[in-house]
Amino acid sequence: MTDLETLEGKVAIITGAASGMGAAKAKLFAARGAQVVATDIAAFASEPSDSEALVVETLHHDVGDEASWDxxxxxxxxxxxRIDVLVNNAGIYKPLSLVDTDLANWDAHYRVNQLSVFLGMRACMAHMPSGSSIINVSSVAAMGGSPGSFAYGSSKWAVRGMTKLAASELAPRGIRVNSVHPGLIDTPMIAVNGEEINRMVSAQIPLGRLGSPVDVARLALFLASDASSYITGAEVVIGGGI
Ligand SMILES: NC(=O)c1ccc[n+]([C@@H]2O[C@H](COP(=O)([O-])OP(=O)(O)OC[C@H]3O[C@@H](n4cnc5c(N)ncnc54)[C@H](O)[C@@H]3O)[C@@H](O)[C@H]2O)c1
Structure with missing residues (x-):
């Protein structure tokens, strides 16, 4: 880590922070000096003892609800x-092929994965000073067309697109907006694939292992910090070469 990769003096909102990558980001950001507002619709487990001294406030939050963002x-x-960093991390993954996708599945992905990113950016931007950073968590699913998760993939393509649009609108205010595109990361989200499929996919990852939540948290730290101050509108794939 460079000295620039400190979040000292910055306030970060991280959604979906009770589990997986969101929890790892909250912990790492706090360890690097940020005051973190960690939000989730699910309950938070009690904080591990080594982070007792860190500033992490946990809040109940439904990312698909406008009033909840307020x-x-x-x-x-x-x-x-103040708000210096927004990480739109919360998400759901209920994979169904196009032919099997019903409206309930479509609406759920739209609300949690897509509408949330719009609501979050719009709610926070007016309060973010120049030098702030928004990180939208998309997926490698938005870099191509893999079969079997139509609504999920569509929502993540939308996140990729919204990131580009917001980056161009917010650049004159000095607010950077980038998207992160994880490959297969070892979190509770991927259990739905089943062990066999996860094993098969990991066997195809050039770096030979699943990603860990901390791998992605480190990338988010870089994008949140002043070390990335000339990067906006970028889409960063983190998938072990997949
Ligand atoms: N795990 C992977 O392989 C992978 C790959 C690519 C992208 N992603 C994306 O990374 C992000 C984090 O996923 P993860 O793997 O850590 O999964 P996870 O299931 O461990 O965490 C997701 C969190 O989002 C929360 N959430 C769900 N609905 C919400 C709502 N309405 N309001 C607020 N919070 C809500 C959940 O309670 C959970 O804590 C997601 O956007 C996911 O789509 C994951």
Whole structure:
């Protein structure tokens, strides 16, 4: 890590932070000096003892709900006075092929994976000073067309596109917007694939292993920090070469 990869003095909102990559980001960001507002619709497990001294506030938050975003923004401003980093990380993955995708599956992905990113960016941007950073978590599913997860893939393509649009609109304000595209990362989300499929996919990963939540948290740290101050509108794939 370079000295620039500190988040000292920055306030970060991270969604979907009760599990997987969101939890890893919250922990790493706090360890690098950020005051973190960690949000999730699910309950948070108690904090591990080694992070007791770190500033991580946990909040109940439904990312698909406009009023819920207002509460999170108000909380961050009331407690910390500013918002420098937004990580739109929360997501769901309920893979179905196009022919099997019903409206309920489509709407759920749209709401949690796509609408959330729009609502989050719109709610936070007015309060973000120049030098701030928004990180939208998309997927390698938005870099091509893999079969079997139509609504999920579509929502992640939308996140990739919204990132480009927001990056161009927010650049004059000095706010950077980038998307992160993880490959197969070892979190509770991938259990739905079943062990056999996950084993088969990991065997095809050039670096020979699944990604870990910390691998992705380190990339998010770089994009959140001033070390990446000239990067905006980028889409960064982190998939072990997949
Ligand atoms: N794990 C992978 O292989 C992988 C690959 C590519 C992209 N991603 C993306 O990475 C992000 C993090 O996923 P993860 O793998 O850590 O999964 P995870 O299931 O461990 O964590 C996702 C979190 O989002 C939360 N969430 C779900 N609905 C919500 C809502 N309405 N409001 C607020 N929070 C909500 C869940 O409660 C959970 O804590 C997601 O956007 C996911 O699509 C994951």
């Amino acid at each position: 509460s999170v923004v108000r909380y961050a401003l009331d407690h910390f006075g």
